[in-house]
Amino acid sequence: MCGGNALAHRLVLELVEHYEVPVVVLVADRTRDHAPQIEQLPGVSAVVEYATITDEALRAVSIGTARGLALVEGSDQDNIHAALSAQGHNPDIRIVFRMFNQRLGDHIERLLKNGAALSGSATAAPAFAAAALGRPNSVEVGGRFLHVAFDDAITPDRICVVADHVDRQDLSRIRLLPEQQEFAEFVKLAREFGDDGPVRPGGVRRPPERSGTIPEQADAPQDPPGRHDPANEHDPAAEHGPANEYDPADESGPADPGGIAALQALPMEPREPISWARRLRWRLLDTMRFFTSARMRLVLLTALAAVLMAFGVLWYLNRDFGWTVYISLLDLAGAAQPDQLADIANGTGTGGIWQRVAQVVITVCGITFAPVATAIAVEVLGSGRRGQPRNPGAGTRDHVIVVGLGNVGTRVAVQLHQLGVPVVCMERDPQARGIGAVRALGIPVVMGDGPLEQQLRRARLRYSRALVAVSGDDATNVEAALEARHGNPDVRVVVRLFDDDFARHFYATLDNAASRSVSYLAAPAFAAALMGREVRGTLSVFRHVLLIAELTVEDGSPLIDLNRHDLEDPGGVRVIAVGFARSPRLDWNFPDRTRRLAPGDRIVVAATRSGLARLNTTLVEEETADS
Structure with a gap:
């Protein structure tokens, strides 16, 4: 693991807890960033300090015998150089490197024997954009956009039920990916809605939800049905395991299954309609x-x-x-x-x-x-000159303010712009890489070192619908959120936070708010890529993360001759689509559960973090046994 930032911290946790592999960490300074916390994690074999990733540093961490290498810090150029150097020391090593320029990353992938270029900001940006709009994020697979719907937002053409026991008063009771034989009961519950709410088994109507806010999900009551704010992923219990898996032997749970959540597909990403x-x-x-x-x-x-x-x-x-x-x-x-x-x-x-x-x-x-x-x-001509971003006009209304034009902020702004949502950006650093990208799209940018209150006023906070604070510092993001709420009590705030305790206090204090962690959303995808699996995206089910992964059956792969019964793991893995060799089309909910996979086939699975790790471990063990 090369890096000591937040993503490295989460990725180490993912590898040692879910994949149970030893990790050696290479950091520039073991006293800065997250390096001290990483050094205290159980499962970390060693923390080695080198200012730069040189050949000497790679030999110091035994790159010649390593199974994989993760490069999650530094510039694109530094990561490319380190990846090529590592391949020279160990031609068979699996290399996963972070790249902001995804097109360049695709080209570098072809130069590596066994490498993958990922972008943490690209993985996390959809969740921030969706949270700003108050709707669940989606993942594009095979021309469809998968998203999680709740209760009465579930339609008959759902793909599968991904959670039951959804009780918003006790989010720890959620059970992910329940067994197949219970589907009929869940679908019946989803359809039996009356004027007074959903119907319990036996015809007894469920009482209305109690008033009040949930400390860790304070914004849920404000969301419309089916558009509840996704998980606060910072809950330690959900992150480290106990609340993420449901124990069937636990008899202290509620008598009825509660609400449900289902995976659904849209033919295209819904845009925000704005009338002419x-x-x-x-x-x-x-x-x-x-x-x-x-x-x-x-x-x-x-x-x-x-x-x-x-x-x-x-x-x-x-x-x-x-x-x-x-x-x-x-x-x-x-x-x-x-x-x-x-x-x-x-x-x-x-x-x-x-x-x-x-x-x-x-x-x-x-x-x-x-x-x-x-x-x-002069204004029209001057605003189009390079390095002179356009200021928001007096007519800017119903827009989203994005604070911070780093990797994440730039992608969030671009995605919102593509959805047809007006965007205004704020950035203090005139050399930030995102300024040129948003300027090319005509997105207004407020720049300067003045008081935050003044900058937000210039960004037309009074008329905005949401503020997304995605700088790299938790305190700065919270300050922007509180200042925005002071200037506009009705504005929705979405804050990038790493610290779990900070996130819980944030939810307990503010309503109509959401917090997201880039490292928490991106770490599962990086960990799966290190193990040779492609994660297409992550979906939130309240405090839990659901991974959408695509696996390709290659010659000699342990997936050959396996069927859906062999692959699926109740509570961990669900096969949602199958693509047959020589056919670009995916068959969703393929009914034949006994058909065995052949070389060239593809499968798309919905999995929990631990479920995907168990699937990977099983396939690796079978591959080792065969060899």
Whole structure:
């Protein structure tokens, strides 16, 4: 493990607890970041300190005999160099490296014999974006977008039930991936809804939920049915095992199964619909930002009224509308030819005294309009220049504010923009890598080192729908959330937090809020990739994480001749789709549970963290036994 950041910390936990493999950690400074906590974890064989990942450092951690290498810290260039060096020392080693530039990562993968490039920010960003919109995040597989729906949001075309015993007053009772034979009862419960709520077995209606907030899920009562905020993944019990698995022998649970959650698929990611009328209103309001000063508005309105009156005088004297428009435009531009004294004396002037007065009035007012038009042109041209992000306009409404344009913040902003949601970004560092990316999309950016309250006011906090604070510091993110709630009590706040205790206090204090951990969401995907499994994404079921993984049956793979009965593990693994060799299409809920897999087939599974680890361990043991 090369790195001492939050992702390295979570990844070490994932490997030693779920995959039970020894880990050696290479850090730049064993006294900084998460290195001291990593050194105290059971299962860590050693922590080695080297300033950079050199050949000497790789030999110090016995790279020649290592099973896998995880590069989760440093720049893309540093990780590429380290990956190529490690392959030179151990050609068969499995290498997983973090890359922000995913396209470059795909190219590097082809240079490595056994490597995978992952992006922690790309894995976690959908959860942050979905939390800002108050809906569950989705994972794209085979052209479908999988998401978790709850209770009355479950439709008949669901893929499978992924959880039961869903009691929002006691989230520790959730049981993930229940046995198949119970599905009929769950589906019947999901469909039997009346005016007073769902029906229990035996026809007894379930009483309405008690009022009040849940300390670790304080925002659940505010969400509409089926759009409950996903898990607060920071709960230690859920993270380290006891609450993540349900013990059938435990008789202290509720008598009825409670609510349920099901995996469903959408043909496309739902966009946030914004009517053309609202967009037009925002555009008109945005145009008015050039006239925000009351004094400026008074001057411009007075000048406009004078021009209209002078135009009326000209038209009344000449009775030629086209000529009147022509001469008025020339006067506004200061290009009209005045009457000469000789012409007036000879009686050949263009008009009488009132026409001359009207033309003078229009010309003087044109002097007032010209600077405003120049300012608009300069603003439009200047906002498109490189390094000059566009500021949010006065017409910005119903938008999401993203605080921090690091890797995660940039991806969250881009994803929200792709969903049709207005976005405003805030960043203090003018050299942040995300500024160029959001500027290319025309997303406004508020920059500067002023007070946070002032920056949020410039970001139009008063009119925003949500704030997503995703800087790398927990305290900074909480400060932004509290400042936002002070400026707009109705705004939804989503905060990036690593510390579990911090997250619990955050939920207990604020309503209409959510917290997410990038490392917690990304670590399972990195751990599975180290073991040779591809995780397509993660879905939250309240405090629990559900992994969507795709496995390919290759020649010599231990998956050959296995069927769904062999692969599925109640409470751990569920096969949701099968793709046959030479067919790009996936068959969802393939009914034949006895068909054995052949080379070239693909399977998509929904699994818990421990379930995917057990599946990987079983396949590795079978492969070892065969060899």
